[in-house]
Structures are given as C-alpha cells and as structure tokens.
Amino acid sequence: MLDDFLMRALLAGLGLALVTGPAGCFVVWRRMAYFGETIAHSALLGVALAILSDLHLAVGVFATASVVVVVLFLLERRDTLPTDTLLGLLAHGGLALGLVTLSFFPNMRLDLQALLFGDILAVSRVDLALIWGGGGVALGLLAWLWRPLLAATVSEDLANVAGLRPERARLLFGLLVAAVIAVAIKIVGVLLIVALLVIPAATVRRFASSPEEMVTAAAVAGMASVAGGLFASATWDTPSGPSIVVTALALFVVTRLRRPGRAAKAG
C-alpha cells in the first residue's frame, strides 16, 4: 500500500493535518500567524545548511528555526522593539541570509519550486516515518503543555500566579511550531504552510464552544482539506500543495455562508 505514491501523499498529509489543526488553534488564539511566516521564511537558510551538511531537509530547517525561536524569545524579553518588528527583522534577515549562503555554492541543485510550494507526491517512507513519529511527539507535547499554554493564552499573569510557568510554555510551543513547519515544508512548501495552521482553526471557530472542541474540529477540518485537495489534484492535475490550501479555503467559505448556529457542533 505504501508503494503507491498517492497513498503515501495522503498518509503524509493526514498526519500533518492532525498536528497543524491543534497547533494552529494556538497560533490563532495567540495571534502568532506572522510568527509562523517568520519561521517559514527562515527555512531557506535551513535548507541551505541541510544540503551543505548532507542532512535531512527537515532537520536543517528545524535547527535554524529553533535558533530563530530562541533569539526571538530572548529579544522579546530584553528589547523594546514591538514583536512584529522583531519578526520582520528575523523573517527577512533569515531569508536573505539563506539566499546569500546559497549563492556561494552555484553548483548546488535546489528545487526552488518544491521548496516554495511543496511536493507531497514525492514523499518518501522516511518522510512518512518522520511525519507520524514527529507528529506523535508534537501532539504529546501539546497535550502536556495544554493547561499552562491555554492559561497563558488567556492571561500570562494568571498563569504565572498559578505557578504554571507561562514563559516556558511559550518557548516550548515556539519550538513545536518550528518542528511542525520543518516537517510541513516538504508537503505544502514555505509559502503555504501557515495556511494549514490558520485556515482550519479559523474555519471551525464558530462551531466550537470549548478549546478542546475547537482543537479536535480543526484537526478534522485539516484532514478533510488534505483528502479533498489531493483528490482534486489527482482528478484535475493541479499542483497538490496549493490544491490542499484551496480546499481548506473553500471549506472556510462554505461554512461562512451559513448563519452561525447557537449550538456548538464539533467536526
């Protein structure tokens, strides 16, 4: 079954959506969409480093993304510059640094198209193991962080007073997003990854009456988008990554057409 590239693509996408849905809810609640973009932009530097040191792409991206997360964490504590300015600095600084680094190696073969928009149909068994293994770890971490992170999302002060160490939760969640993006770049690419985080969460918000419901529903909406997008891609021969995002967007639009109901329905 795993020999079929479409089956591998589907399994990879479903595994990814299972994590991006819940993580994306926190991205939406905590207004971290631009944070996600920053991590994605800095990925180019990670890709360059991965190719140079002959590592798996995701490992290189995760390494540089982690550095960006930690630098941002430290700057936010010390610096007086607003967060979006710091993010702009890191996003485009990382991107430019990656491009300059690549220019030193003119013989390096880099599929820029795949990097920007993903290549889910080229997912290997190793990638699949990475997605489901890493995804399991990410979901476990999210479950462990759930209470402190949710409390810190409502109020860092209340979380602090309750001894939940919101700063640690914030840093760990940043690293989690870095890991998710590192794995996801292969699937949907640098330019579209934030869509997988934000759109499912935004779609299901109005149907959820508790954070737990919203996280579950976002995972389901994300998986539906992956399945629908891959089906569309196979049927009409459209690029798979963008097709997944378009499907997610269509799901968002369709659910918007209906007036919001009072009762909460998950899924």
Add this chain to the structure above:
Amino acid sequence: MSDAPSVDPAPLVEVRDIGVRRGARWIIRHVDLRVLRGQLVYIIGGNGAGKSTCARAVLGLIDIDEGAIERAPSLAVGYVPQRLAVTPTLPLTLRRLVTLTGRFPAGEVDAALATVGLERLGDPPVTTLSGGEFQRLLLARELLRRPDLLVLDEPDQGVDVAGAEVLHEQIDTIRRDLDCGVLVVSHDLKLAMDTGDDFCVLVPHEHDERPGIGRDPELVGTARDD
C-alpha cells in the same frame, strides 16, 4: 495599624522600602506594606500613582529595583487583574474559565459561583459577560483556588455603585471563609478607611523628591473619590 492583633503573627507578605524603575523614572519608591492573615489591606492612590505596579510587585510578577519583599513560606497567592480581555477567537465558557489553571469538583464550582451570585447564569461564553459579572467570575476562580493572599486590582472598576457594594461584600465573605489576607488596589480612600484593616497610600510622580508613601492620610493630595 490600630487593628493589629496583640500577638503579632508572621505576616503573609512584608514589603520593605521597595522601588520599581522604568528607565530613569521611578514608578513607585519607598513603599512599605504588610498583610497579615485575615486582614483587608488597601493600596490607595490616584491615576499613575503606581498602584497596579505595586500589586504586581507583591505578586512577584515584576522585579523590584530596590527594597525587599518577604513572603511567608509556600504562600499561595490569588490575583484578580484589573482588566482581562479574552481573545474572541478562543471559545471559553464561564465554567471552563473557572477551571483554567486547575480542576475542581463540579459541586465546589457550583458553590463558588453561588457565593459570587453567578449560579443562575448557566454556562455562557465569557465574551457575553458584563464587566461586573466577569470580575465576579474571576473572584469565584480564586475562591476555589483557596489562596493565602488574594490580590485584587480595582475590582469595582466599571461596576455601578450597587454592584460595587455587592462586590465588596463578596470580597469580605471570601476573606472570612478562607481566612486569607486580601490586598485591594483602589482609589477610594473613604472605602479603605471604612472597611480596611490597614492601607498604604501612593502619591504619583513625587517619588524622586521625597518618600511620598505612608499610612498617614494627610499625605494624600491626589487620591479622589470618583
């Protein structure tokens, strides 16, 4: 200090000559304050006097630049902030907010909600609550957490006169039920003198010239009843 008991127990928190600085400017300076178990203590001052800063320093949420704060060993603190805006993208109901930082039996939650008069509301989204209801909800949350020291930052802000009266009665009930110390930030000197065991007055923008802090009401030039 007239209400200080004859046998002086160890204070829950003792603040000695603390100062907090932002750049060259002192937000608060030379503040002394102590809260004993069962006491209701007020931090009084006008706008910009550094009341919230002082409360946050007592809670350990910000670092102090001088002086010392001594807390009783394993002191559990509770906090009701002045303002708390729950992001509308987060679906959070009344009862879910109560259990945000810890789980409690449903019966206890019901009792706490009843104490603050929210038992008949059901379980609506917190974004639909009024300012007063939200403050009482945060109070119910602290009631369940059973802190030794409860810090309330202008709990009656945005609440009408009748509502404020009820709120202060509820705070007093909680103080007696839990036998905890309560530290209330307020600009209402009269309330503090009528109901408080002790109070600390902060005077804005004078921290560099002189120690503008004391328990002497004569020092108060800017605290107003509004």
